[in-house]
Amino acid sequence: MQNNKITLIQPDDWHLHLRSGAALKAVAKFSAAQMGRGIIMPNLNPPVLSAADAQAYQAEILAALPADSTFEPLMVLYLTDQTTPKTIADAAQSVTAAKLYPAGATTNSASGVSNISNIYPALEMMQKLAVPLLVHGEVTRPEVDIFDREAVFIDEILSKVTADFPDLKIVFEHITTKNAVDFVLAASAKIAATITPQHLLKNRNDMLAGGIKPHNYCLPVLKRLSHQQALIQAATSGNPKFFLGTDSAPHSKNDKESACGCAGVFSAPYAIELYAQAFFDAGELDKLEDFASKFGADFYGLKQNSQRITLQKQDWKVATEFAFAGGVIVPFMAGQTLSWQLV
Ligand code: NCD
Ligand code: ZN
Numbered sequence: 288m289q290n291n292k293i294t295l296i297q298p299d300d301w302h303l304h305l306r307s308g309a310a311l312k313a314v315a316k317f318s319a320a321q322m323g324r325g326i327i328m329p330n331l332n333p334p335v336l337s338a339a340d341a342q343a344y345q346a347e348i349l350a351a352l353p354a355d356s357t358f359e360p361l362m363v364l365y366l367t368d369q370t371t372p373k374t375i376a377d378a379a380q381s382v383t384a385a386k387l388y389p390a391g392a393t394t395n396s397a398s399g400v401s402n403i404s405n406i407y408p409a410l411e412m413m414q415k416l417a418v419p420l421l422v423h424g425e426v427t428r429p430e431v432d433i434f435d436r437e438a439v440f441i442d443e444i445l446s447k448v449t450a451d452f453p454d455l456k457i458v459f460e461h462i463t464t465k466n467a468v469d470f471v472l473a474a475s476a477k478i479a480a481t482i483t484p485q486h487l488l489k490n491r492n493d494m495l496a497g498g499i500k501p502h503n504y505c506l507p508v509l510k511r512l513s514h515q516q517a518l519i520q521a522a523t524s525g526n527p528k529f530f531l532g533t534d535s536a537p538h539s540k541n542d543k544e545s546a547c548g549c550a551g552v553f554s555a556p557y558a559i560e561l562y563a564q565a566f567f568d569a570g571e572l573d574k575l576e577d578f579a580s581k582f583g584a585d586f587y588g589l590k591q592n593s594q595r596i597t598l599q600k601q602d603w604k605v606a607t608e609f610a611f612a613g614g615v616i617v618p619f620m621a622g623q624t625l626s627w628q629l630v
Pocket of ligand 1: 304330337393394395423435505506507534536537551552
């Protein structure tokens with residue numbers, strides 16, 4: 288690394304929402320321009336419930352990519368109360384992982400799991416066939432405060448699942464708290480976590496102080512500064528349990544700027560620049576490549592990418608909006624200045 292340039296193995300996005308139809312066509316190119324692979328979240332409406340659904344969705348994504356793209360979409364099965372061991376066995380060759388959305392936890396999670404015991408037979412089969420479990424780690428009981436839902440999920444659900452399935456690989460997705468960092472650190476090598484750019488760069492003041500900022504609203508919701516600091520420390524620590532997953536989740540400007548705004552932050556067009564900013568601000572830019580380009584592939588047992596990307600130190604301004612499925616989409620940190628730019 289020179290002072291004003293850094294070259295990395297091409298990164299992968301281990302948590303990405305690409306949607307379908309016109310939305311997919313609008314956003315797929317952005318991830319393809321940065322990332323080698325993406326773990327494609329299955330929360331479509333209707334969701335990706337079977338091997339056939341995953342194959343059809345993968346074909347739709349490949350058709351939406353630029354002609355010269357080498358981006359590889361890695362598919363994920365959406366777990367429901369009805370997912371059987373046979374569903375898992377049938378899908379094991381078509382998907383890279385299966386995702387647990389507690390019912391009602393987030394966007395398009397209505398068909399999610401209502402009680403973890405309902406998927407125990409499926410989890411047994413995933414453990415046997417080495418299909419990783421991806422977890423949206425929040426309880427959904429209305430009486431639990433939204434800022435506590437991740438910590439309560441760890442205590443009530445995740446600690447039990449990790450104990451009951453010691454050989455199951457689990458990715459605790461988009462972690463937002465020191466509680467989650469501490470849980471992952473104390474857990475076995477089978478347990479890892481993704482961290483988003485918004486949770487590294489922002490805290491709940493950036494969403495709520497001085498006026499409500501709907502474009503900083505995502506789930507799990509931004510937490511207080513001390514949690515943000517714990518996430519920065521984890522991401523830049525060089526510990527292979529923590530790796531890149533943007534959770535880039537496009538919603539139209541109208542759907543975000545509403546009396547009941549959608550959860551989701553859109554970061555795909557400059558995801559690596561956002562992570563570079565967070566690592567640079569922490570004085571740990573030399574740790575970025577491990578986090579962005581090595582640890583995720585290693586955890587999934589996949590080869591690291593052979594291509595390289597280069598970032599150069601140069602101030603530039605994020606666009607204020609992008610065209611999106613008949614409307615516009617406002618990206619994360621719209622109009623703000625970042626210090627590193629992809630060459
Ligand atoms: C995601 C979406 O919009 O699909 N939203 C979000 O706030 N992160 C769903 C999710 O990952 O929770
Ligand atoms: Zn997500």
